[in-house]
Amino acid sequence: MERSEAELIAAVLAGDAASFEPLVQKYSPRVFATARRYARRESEIEDIVQEVWLKAFDKLKSFRGEAPFEHWLMRMAVRTCYDFLRGHQRNRESSFSEISEPEEDWLERFVADPVSAPEDADAAKLLIDRVMEKLSPEARLVIQLLEIEDRSVKEIAEMTGWSVPLVKVRAFRARGEMRKILARMTKEKYL
Amino acid sequence: MNLAELQRKLVAAARLQKPDDRVPYTFEKRVMALIAERTAAARNVLWVRGLWRAAISCVAVAVVCGAVSLFTPDKSDSGNDLSQDFENTLLASVDQGDTAP
Numbered sequence: 410m411e412r413s414e415a416e417l418i419a420a421v422l423a424g425d426a427a428s429f430e431p432l433v434q435k436y437s438p439r440v441f442a443t444a445r446r447y448a449r450r451e452s453e454i455e456d457i458v459q460e461v462w463l464k465a466f467d468k469l470k471s472f473r474g475e476a477p478f479e480h481w482l483m484r485m486a487v488r489t490c491y492d493f494l495r496g497h498q499r500n501r502e503s504s505f506s507e508i509s510e511p512e513e514d515w516l517e518r519f520v521a522d523p524v525s526a527p528e529d530a531d532a533a534k535l536l537i538d539r540v541m542e543k544l545s546p547e548a549r550l551v552i553q554l555l556e557i558e559d560r561s562v563k564e565i566a567e568m569t570g571w572s573v574p575l576v577k578v579r580a581f582r583a584r585g586e587m588r589k590i591l592a593r594m595t596k597e598k599y600l
Numbered sequence: 601m602n603l604a605e606l607q608r609k610l611v612a613a614a615r616l617q618k619p620d621d622r623v624p625y626t627f628e629k630r631v632m633a634l635i636a637e638r639t640a641a642a643r644n645v646l647w648v649r650g651l652w653r654a655a656i657s658c659v660a661v662a663v664v665c666g667a668v669s670l671f672t673p674d675k676s677d678s679g680n681d682l683s684q685d686f687e688n689t690l691l692a693s694v695d696q697g698d699t700a701p
Contacts, residue, residue: 426635433628442619455624462631463638523605533613540610557614588603591610595601 414478421469429469433462436479440486446553447490448497449538457493461486487550487568494546508594512536516595543590548583555580 412420412431420428437458444457464485472481508516515532518525527533541549550569554560555576562580566573688695 426639427632429635430628430632433631437623437627438621441623442621445620455627458627459631459634463634466635519606519609520601523602523609526609528609528612529616530613533610534617537610537614541614552611556611559615584607587607591603591606595603595606 415474418469418472418474418478421466426466429466432465432478436482437462439479439483443483443486444490446557447494447549449542453493453497457489458486461489464489484568487554488570491546491550491569494549498546508539509535512539520595540587540590540594544583544586547579548586551576551580551583552587555583 412428414432417428417432421432440458440461441454444454444461448454448457461482465482468485472478509532511530511532512535515526515530515536541552544552551565554565554568555562560568562573562576565571565576569576571579
C-alpha cells in the first residue's frame with residue numbers, strides 16, 4: 410500500500426531515511442524545472458537540485474505540515490537557485506556581440522515592424538535567455554517569478570523571505586534594469 | 601526603438617517556454633546515497649564530539665583532584681612520609697607472616 414506524504418515525512422523524522430526516496434522521486438521533476446529556469450549547464454542544474462534535496466532532508470524537522478510539502482520544498486528550491494545566481498555572476502558583464510544570426514534577424518524584424526515579430530520564435534526565446542543572464546540575481550529572480558511565472562507579490566515574498574514592500578521595490582528596479590539591458594543591446598546592434 | 605514593447609514581447613516569449621522537467625536516470629538513488637553518506641558522517645561526528653567532551657571532563661576532574669591534593673594540608677601526624685607508607689603497604693604481608701605463630 411502506498412504511504413501518504415505525511416506518513417513518509419513522519420517516518421523520515423523517526424529515523425527511517427529510506428522513506429525520503431519516494432518524496433525525491435515524486436517532486437524531482439518540479440525541482441528540476443525550477444532549477445532549469447536559473448541555470449543552463451546540466452551539471453549546475455543537477456548540483457542545485459541535489460543541494461535542494463539535501464537541505465530538505467536536513468531541515469525536515471522545520472516542516473510543520475501547515476502548508477503542503479510541495480510549497481515548502483519549492484520555497485527551498487527558489488532560495489537555493491537565488492544563492493546559485495549570487496555565486497555565478499560571470500556572464501553579466503559580457504557584451505551582446507555574440508548574438509546569433511536568427512536572433513539578429515528577429516530583432517531586425519521587430520525594429521521594422523514590432524507587431525510582426527513572433528513571440529513564439531526560438532530566436533526570441535534565446536534573446537530573453539541572454540537578457541535574463543545579464544540581470545542582477547535579485548532582478549532576475551523577481552522578473553522570473555513576477556513577470557514570467559505570473560506569481561503575486563505576496564507569493565514572491567513568501568518564497569524569497571523578502572518583505573512585500575521589498576519585493577515591490579525590487580520589481581520596480583528589475584524592470585528598469587531590464588530596460589537598460591535591452592537599450593544597451595539594441596544600441597550595440599543598431600548604432 | 602520601442603523598448604517597452606520589446607520587453608513585453610520577450611517576456612511573452614519566455615512565458616511560452618515550457619520548463620523542462622526531465623530527471624536524470626536514477627537521480628533519486630544518487631540523492632539517497634549522499635544522504636546515507638552524510639548520515640554516517642554525522643554519526644561519526646557525534647561520536648567524536650562525545651569522546652572529546654568525555655576526555656575534557658576527565659582532564660578537568662584530574663586537574664581538580666591534583667589541585668585538591670596539592671593544596672590541602674596534611675592533617676595526619678603519623679610522621680611517616682609517602683615512601684614509608686608505600687613500604688609499609690608493600691611489606692604488610694611479610695610483616696604479618698613474621699608475627700604469626
